[in-house]
């Protein structure tokens with residue numbers, strides 16, 4: 001194993017133990033399983049059965065159902081029987097929080113139970129208590145006593161279990177000793193795992209979810225390393241980003257978290273949590289796993305086989321950064337790229353024959369003829385790549401243009417236009433910009449070692465643009481970052497990612513996975529997304545599937561770039577929404593409410609708003625939201641500032657206005673358009 005993965009330079013699945021969930025085998029190189037969770041009331045047997053069937057028909061290989069109390073756990077039998085009667089054998093999973101009694105009933109009925117180690121035994125009081133070693137040992141004894149009966153039942157009935165840690169709901173014990181850190185998440189699961197192993201029960205899957213992909217990815221990596229060090233082997237891993245939200249942002253956040261791990265061969269089953277109907281989560285899961293061989297969608301174009309890589313091995317020091325702790329790679333600044341500047345966005349418009357001011361609207365610049373001024377949005381691209389084209393209109397003040405070196409020679413204003421070269425061209429060219437020169441490199445193309453970097457290494461005007469035509473492109477680019485570090489080359493780096501996929505959903509996942517995986521490790525000072533000539537933007541609605549609607553592909557890539565930077569928390573350009581996917585506990589229409597809150601707050605750049613379906617888990621799962629809107633009873637909402645309750649049981653008809661009032665009181669409000 002290399003640090004946390006079977007290989008960091010070739011695509012290779014991490015070997016995990018085999019778990020049996022009904023007839024479904026998971027882990028041990030079995031295909032990456034797809035699952036989702038119902039949002040119906042568990043007591044409504046027919047609604048739950050019908051929604052489960054929609055999920056199964058869409059491709060879910062497991063369906064999770066909430067069991068908040070004994071009566072719902074008991075009703076799982078009716079749901080299971082009805083599904084079997086209708087010919088569906090898909091394994092069911094009971095989702096348990098706070099109620100060991102419900103877990104013990106469910107484990108006798110269905111194929112798998114999920115417990116949250118943060119709240120299975122502990123009631124969270126959000127208290128910071130000092131635990132001595134003796135206190136801590138006593139706590140572990142208490143958990144052992146409460147958790148062992150469930151382990152014994154699972155063992156007796158052949159039921160599988162997921163120990164599912166959530167970043168937002170760690171126990172006070174863990175919080176006091178480790179804080180809400182990735183290590184705290186790992187230890188939370190390990191406490192329960194050690195108890196289960198003590199009973200020789202191994203039919204276990206683990207997860208480390210967070211709404212922040214950075215925390216989530218680090219926690220999984222640490223968990224793998226911890227299991228490997230302690231047991232010499234790994235249990236299968238269920239991947240997910242919690243409260244990812246909806247639409248493009250929800251998909252991007254999920255793809256960054258889940259995709260970054262899948263790229264390194266990590267993950268045996270995935271669930272994408274969207275604030276949408278659960279059957280819509282399944283196609284997103286399919287798009288994520290079909291990129292790799294040995295999945296349900298095996299053999300689709302572009303999928304990755306387990307092949308040994310042509311990339312050079314990592315040097316003996318391994319990676320050039322700590323994969324368990326975020327730190328942005330050091331680079332010097334070239335103009336507004338690199339150094340302490342936020343990562344830039346480069347819009348590729350080189351396919352447009354004649355770029356006009358109207359085209360710039362797609363990338364955040366709107367020209368107002370009456371005032372002869374440009375309106376610049378928070379998501380306006382910083383650079384425009386126009387290929388050979390010099391533009392015949394005056395540019396907005398903050399926009400600069402990148403052109404091929406030949407065309408640049410004729411550019412009228414060399415403070416607005418900058419040349420781009422291939423790596424070999426730069427050294428042989430006799431004309432360079434004194435300000436910024438972009439130099440493109442295809443990383444280890446076909447395994448060829450890197451060309452001589454000395455012509456531009458540490459040149460104070462050079463921004464390196466890395467891309468790869470290899471199938472394991474992310475690993476190739478990452479390997480190049482190690483090479484740069486080894487050679488002490490500190491130029492800023494732009495990540496160039498082309499997509500060969502077909503649908504907007506596939507492009508979105510490709511861009512988010514390839515660039516997100518690097519940005520999460522602090523690698524990259526800017527991104528440029530584009531389509532390869534073979535790619536299409538197809539939104540056909542074949543086989544009943546609904547695709548993301550894309551009317552303007554340039555706007556789509558520009559927004560995707562900004563959303564990737566937002567999700568990796570490297571550049572904040574808009575409001576962030578943390579909304580739960582909803583489940584049988586949900587007390588209001590989450591999709592409708594999320595849309596309503598979004599429509600009145602989407603101009604609040606940098607403000608994090610959580611919209612959670614229930615008071616039982618919502619507050620714990622809101623992570624680091626600034627404001628929370630949480631269902632606390634039928635027609636009742638409780639409003640939070642951070643983790644503090646500000647207004648209890650507000651009537652839902654006025655709760656959105658009250659939320660706005662709360663944001664205003666805390667001086668986080670600005671009027672739209674300001």
Ligand code: SF4
Nearest residue numbers: 580582583613614618
């Ligand atoms: S926060 Fe949302 S998804 Fe989680 S238990 Fe409550 S309603 Fe269900």
